[in-house]
Amino acid sequence: MVYIAGLLGFLLVLTVDARVGSSSESEVCGKETKECLLHTPLCQGKDYEVRLYDSTKWVSTDETCVFMGWATMKAFRRLFKYITGANADGVKIDMTAPVVVKVENKPLFEKKNFTMSFLLPSQFQLDPPEPTDDKLYINTLPATKVYVRSYGGWMMSGTDSAHARTLRGKLDEAAAQYNSDFHYGVGYDSPWKMTNRRNEVWFVVQGEPVCPPASP
Template sequence: MTLTVCVYFRVYFSGLVGLLLILTAEARVGNSSESHLCTESKECLLYDLVCKNDDYEVRHYDSVKWVSTDEECYFMDKATYIAFRRLFKYITGSNKAGVNIDMTAPVTVKIEEKKKMWASSVFTISFLLPSDYQMTPPQPTDEKVYFTETPDMKVYVRSYGGWMMSLASSVNSMLLKRQLDNVQATYNKDYHYAVGYDSPMKILNRHNEVWYMVEGEPVCPTSS
């Protein structure tokens, strides 16, 4: 009798833990109605606002999974064009399950901080996996496509409108770095993210961001 009860509770507890893990994985990939940033996709990457001032904000993101690919180029624009098409094929059936996967927002581009002016860089472009595929996404058929997972993290965020082109992204990353350095904030200086929320078909009210990962305690004075 005692053994039966122990087995029952072990199975029950294991199932409960599994359910909690699934809920946790889906918790921060949610309905786009919960975010003003996502206007075209069903699901969006959700976050908690830590603090905000006139120059930037600090956000907290839970760990989530992405489908990613790398492209080495001199300019982000060309790398993004090539990589976007590769990832789009994955979500439109070029995967081992042959399933179509809903597009989400945002799309991120991980950019190395260049040490030399005219050196090429490896850009990592990522699509956020929808909540239904956060745990078990279908395997890619293209060997250049793989899965990544961003950690539980805080990021410094600067927002801007228009199109996420190389020049605009570079200018805004430079401005954000200057603002962070002015307040002696510590952040990862090896790379940053260019982040886009809109499809090419959207013309007005576009939204883009630059992210730097916080190191240590975030600094967010009311004015800088």
């Protein structure tokens, strides 16, 4: 009984640490999904904000392409099949938010590596179904602090690159240290939502985060 109680307590801690929960708990999450990635806000100003995300499990796939739009279209189809039952357990998995794309930082018209990831719902964070497509894999993202810039419209090669450049400029002005090899393009809305869309660019913090100037 002591062993079982201890095990249950350990699993509970893991579930809490994952910070995947009701979309209504977060101001940045929409209402299209039941669950989303939750975060701890560290600071926010006129140029960017800083957030802390706990370690979470995702299902991911890679594409190498020039344009983000083409890469993400192919990757999204693959991942969508996984959550609609093309997995080792044959289970359907609820869509969550956000969808995250890791983008290699290279010039606009060069081939880049893209990794698209779907966040696994809380019930699958401890034991996710294995993919049956060998181009998919379960990916654990470690606890991470990120610099964030938000924008509307559609996340495509041009818009993502433009906002990533803007954020990098603001971080450089603030003498903030960050990983410049890649950034994350982050989308909160389904492809079928036409208005009031939310996207973000993330850079991973290195060292101690530098808070932005306060909003006027």
